[in-house]
Amino acid sequence: MISKAPRGTIDILPDKVEAWQYIENLFRRFCFLYGYKEMRTPIFEHTEIFTRGIGESTDIVEKEMYTFLDKKGRSLTLRPEFTAPVMRSIIEHSLPLSPPLKLFYMGPIFRYERPQQGRYRQAHQLGVEVLGSNSPLLDVEVIDLIIKFYDSLGLKGLSVSLNSIGCSDCRPSSRNKIIDFCRNNLDILCDNCKNRFERNPFRILDCKNATCKELAKSCPSTLDSICSACKEHFNTVTLYLDKINISYKLENSLVRGLDYYTRTVFEVLSESLGAQSSLCGGGRYDDLIEILGGKPSPGVGVAAGIERLIMVMEKQGIPSGKPQGLDLMIIPLGESSYEHAFQLITSIRKENFISADLNLVNKGLKAGLNSANKLGVSFAIIIGDIEIARGEYIIRDLKKGEQNTIKIEDIIGYLKKIYDQQSVISNQQSA
RNA sequence: GCGAGCGUAGCUCAGUUGGUUAGAGCGCUGGUCUGUGGAACCAGAAGUCGUGGGUUCAAAUCCCAUCGUUCGCCCCA
Numbered sequence: 001m002i003s004k005a006p007r008g009t010i011d012i013l014p015d016k017v018e019a020w021q022y023i024e025n026l027f028r029r030f031c032f033l034y035g036y037k038e039m040r041t042p043i044f045e046h047t048e049i050f051t052r053g054i055g056e057s058t059d060i061v062e063k064e065m066y067t068f069l070d071k072k073g074r075s076l077t078l079r080p081e082f083t084a085p086v087m088r089s090i091i092e093h094s095l096p097l098s099p100p101l102k103l104f105y106m107g108p109i110f111r112y113e114r115p116q117q118g119r120y121r122q123a124h125q126l127g128v129e130v131l132g133s134n135s136p137l138l139d140v141e142v143i144d145l146i147i148k149f150y151d152s153l154g155l156k157g158l159s160v161s162l163n164s165i166g167c168s169d170c171r172p173s174s175r176n177k178i179i180d181f182c183r184n185n186l187d188i189l190c191d192n193c194k195n196r197f198e199r200n201p202f203r204i205l206d207c208k209n210a211t212c213k214e215l216a217k218s219c220p221s222t223l224d225s226i227c228s229a230c231k232e233h234f235n236t237v238t239l240y241l242d243k244i245n246i247s248y249k250l251e252n253s254l255v256r257g258l259d260y261y262t263r264t265v266f267e268v269l270s271e272s273l274g275a276q277s278s279l280c281g282g283g284r285y286d287d288l289i290e291i292l293g294g295k296p297s298p299g300v301g302v303a304a305g306i307e308r309l310i311m312v313m314e315k316q317g318i319p320s321g322k323p324q325g326l327d328l329m330i331i332p333l334g335e336s337s338y339e340h341a342f343q344l345i346t347s348i349r350k351e352n353f354i355s356a357d358l359n360l361v362n363k364g365l366k367a368g369l370n371s372a373n374k375l376g377v378s379f380a381i382i383i384g385d386i387e388i389a390r391g392e393y394i395i396r397d398l399k400k401g402e403q404n405t406i407k408i409e410d411i412i413g414y415l416k417k418i419y420d421q422q423s424v425i426s427n428q429q430s431a
Numbered sequence: 432g433c434g435a436g437c438g439u440a441g442c443u444c445a446g447u448u449g450g451u452u453a454g455a456g457c458g459c460u461g462g463u464c465u466g467u468g469g470a471a472c473c474a475g476a477a478g479u480c481g482u483g484g485g486u487u488c489a490a491a492u493c494c495c496a497u498c499g500u501u502c503g504c505c506c507c508a
Contacts (some may be wrong), residue, residue, distance in 0.1 A: 059506050125508060257506060278507060305508025333466065369468035384466065
């Protein structure tokens with residue numbers, strides 16, 4: 001079926017685009033307020049960026065990547081996430097990391113997964129990254145930024161899950177503690193976890209199987225086995241989250257599926273979503289730049305799904321952007337008026353102050369006003385033989401249902417006056 | 432990748448134990464109204480019943496396959 005978008009992809013139709021722009025614009029505004037600058041990277045990268053960055057044994061790399069060979073036989077992959085490509089770009093251009101480099105991004109990502117609500121093969125993310133500082137206050141800043149962004153959109157029922165998974169020094173030992181503990185209980189673990197035991201024992205903590213869950217409760221938690229430096233870092237994070245009144249839940253089972261995370265990991269969940277309840281996720285990645293071949297430098301970031309965000313807003317009945325109607329529609333009555341109408345719209349458009357369109361359907365005044373109405377038009381200018389003969393066009397206020405005639409040469413001045421007054425009013429309202 | 436549900440007009444859906452020509456609301460087009468919109472009334476257009484095969488005198492309805500979608504698992508945004 002060629003008349004259908006590919007599986008797991010959606011079209012964003014004109015009436016939905018306003019919600020997207022509203023969200024994107026608000027996020028840009030927030031990032032600007034927090035001192036972040038936008039960065040754009042290619043939609044595809046060398047496959048190795050992801051296999052090395054995200055980790056060979058992660059689900060994303062193992063089975064979810066859109067990987068292909070180009071005509072020269074290079075292995076390329078549509079980006080399944082932003083962090084690794086952003087690091088690659090920082091390394092490639094030797095961007096200075098002092099003072100800390102604060103970046104934000106938005107755009108599509110691709111993962112070959114089984115689609116369901118809130119999970120698509122092409123999804124969109126927005127997010128931020130901070131490089132060059134290991135200050136725990138930046139962990140807090142990133143969480144604060146995304147929470148404030150959600151708050152200002154009006155989202156309700158959010159919860160923050162927080163954990164620390166330690167650094168390259170202490171992670172092996174907490175890993176060993178889990179392995180030792182599970183080795184004695186290997187026979188009661190589910191098949192999936194037996195597999196995890198070999199590859200990523202941390203994930204056993206996150207299993208939903210009842211017996212594994214029970215076992216995980218008595219399993220040594222990462223928070224108990226991280227080193228003192230990690231412990232102190234984490235304490236500072238929670239201290240400052242408390243200071244700015246961001247509530248969170250310590251979640252021993254939160255380990256995340258990307259290998260590059262160190263120390264702080266977090267997620268924001270919404271109660272309005274189903275199984276795919278994670279609105280955004282992030283954390284610290286102090287080894288990633290080095291893994292990708294750059295000079296060692298710490299980093300922290302967050303990535304949020306736009307589709308899921310819109311889904312929550314729709315479920316909670318949050319309006320997203322006002323529908324933008326046309327300011328003006330010119331309705332010529334019959335082809336004898338076309339030249340006059342065309343000249344008028346050309347000079348109005350040249351002034352560049354209102355949105356204006358010309359109705360060329362030529363089905364009479366009633367139909368013209370009807371379609372203007374459907375498009376949410378504020379003013380209509382009606383031009384027929386009578387108006388041309390008098391040198392005065394009718395200008396009709398479609399919201400008020402009133403009209404009068406204006407001399408042709410006065411029309412632009414008249415409209416400017418109206419729209420000047422309107423912008424003064426809206427400025428006062430927003431101040 | 433695994434399990435389950437669903438797929439009828441542009442949209443939301445009805446369609447009986449298989450039985451004549453598959454319906455409604457909204458939307459769309461036209462008319463009442465020949466140069467004045469939003470309302471009302473009237474009329475009209477629009478469907479390979481997801482697709483392909485099978486059972487049957489007869490399939491939107493039952494069976495199989497396939498595609499899409501939804502829910503759960505897995506994983507994540």
